[in-house]
Amino acid sequence: MYRFLLTPRWWGINVFAVLAIPVCIVMGSWQLSRFEDRVDSHRQQEDRSARAKTAAARPLEQLLPVDQVTSGRQASARGHYDTGHQLLVPGRALKDKHGERQGFYVLTLLRTDGGKALPVVRGWLPGDTGAKADTAKVPAPPKGEVTVTGALQASESQGTDGVPGGGGPAPGRLAMISAASLVNIVPYDVYDAWITLTDTQAPLRAVPPAAAEGSGLDLKAFQNLGYTGEWFVFAGFVVFMWFRLFRRETEAVRDAALGIGVGVEGAVGPDGGVGPEGCAGSEGGVGATGGVGAASREASGRAEDGRGEGSGEGQDEAARAGKA
Numbered sequence: 001m002y003r004f005l006l007t008p009r010w011w012g013i014n015v016f017a018v019l020a021i022p023v024c025i026v027m028g029s030w031q032l033s034r035f036e037d038r039v040d041s042h043r044q045q046e047d048r049s050a051r052a053k054t055a056a057a058r059p060l061e062q063l064l065p066v067d068q069v070t071s072g073r074q075a076s077a078r079g080h081y082d083t084g085h086q087l088l089v090p091g092r093a094l095k096d097k098h099g100e101r102q103g104f105y106v107l108t109l110l111r112t113d114g115g116k117a118l119p120v121v122r123g124w125l126p127g128d129t130g131a132k133a134d135t136a137k138v139p140a141p142p143k144g145e146v147t148v149t150g151a152l153q154a155s156e157s158q159g160t161d162g163v164p165g166g167g168g169p170a171p172g173r174l175a176m177i178s179a180a181s182l183v184n185i186v187p188y189d190v191y192d193a194w195i196t197l198t199d200t201q202a203p204l205r206a207v208p209p210a211a212a213e214g215s216g217l218d219l220k221a222f223q224n225l226g227y228t229g230e231w232f233v234f235a236g237f238v239v240f241m242w243f244r245l246f247r248r249e250t251e252a253v254r255d256a257a258l259g260i261g262v263g264v265e266g267a268v269g270p271d272g273g274v275g276p277e278g279c280a281g282s283e284g285g286v287g288a289t290g291g292v293g294a295a296s297r298e299a300s301g302r303a304e305d306g307r308g309e310g311s312g313e314g315q316d317e318a319a320r321a322g323k324a
Helices: 002-008 008-054 219-258 294-323
Strands: 074-096 100-111 117-128 145-154 191-199
Touching: 002 008, 002 219, 008 219, 100 294, 117 145
Parallel strands: 117 191
Antiparallel strands: 074 100, 074 145, 100 117, 145 191
8 A cells, every 4th residue: 555655756755854854953953052052142241241340440452352251341441531522422222210211422532542542431311412402411521631441342333222224423423333433533543442431420321331242132032043943843844744645645545446536437336337437336337236227127128129029020921921
């Protein structure tokens, strides 16, 4: 009954199933491992952030370049603020006791002793950068040489939360905190990093450090989890379709062995009858018990009647010849 499994068609089906199932399982396991790595990275980042709040600040040069390990660490730098290049970063939200509110960052460049400038986010204010009443609340930066301490952050990109999608900023505004954005604004080199101050001047509020890119449970992490489910569903679908085709083929072979569904003229039905249309058990067919159908009996009766009539006419002709 299962000899059909050796046909070329089923060889192809079996090979496809044998290869597709392991591939789906491997891809699903890989996506699951990616999700687990992101979860572990998120936990490690939270632990590092908690330790960074209590750890002693280290010189800026020792923490560069910024990566997932150094992001959020307390960094210190010494220099003087460039009061002529103070910038406002609009469209930044911050949570407080009133909920999440829209406002802007106050960013001032610190000319360090090494010659480069370090972008320093001195704090956050609620309001709009287009309103003079809100921008008038920005305090002036300290004068003279200062030492700043804050959480180290990597340069922002277009995918960073809070960064607008397009459009150039107005004068005195900065859409994205990065060395690439500042290089066209200031006439000196800028570090490819920035810090957010822990201690701020009133009425500024400290900006909490953001998690390093790729270390949090963001949308990409849950996409990996969704892809995991999809690959395992694909593996189950391959098994289901193979079993369904196998069962249908088995039923077809069993029906053919029983003679069910035969449509060839002169075929013998399951009851042994041969019909004029090839249908088992039709009229005129010979049944399994050796009987004939109604149509056959009717034809035989007509033949006997014809022979009877022919015999009577012959006897009449013989009688007339005897008389003659």
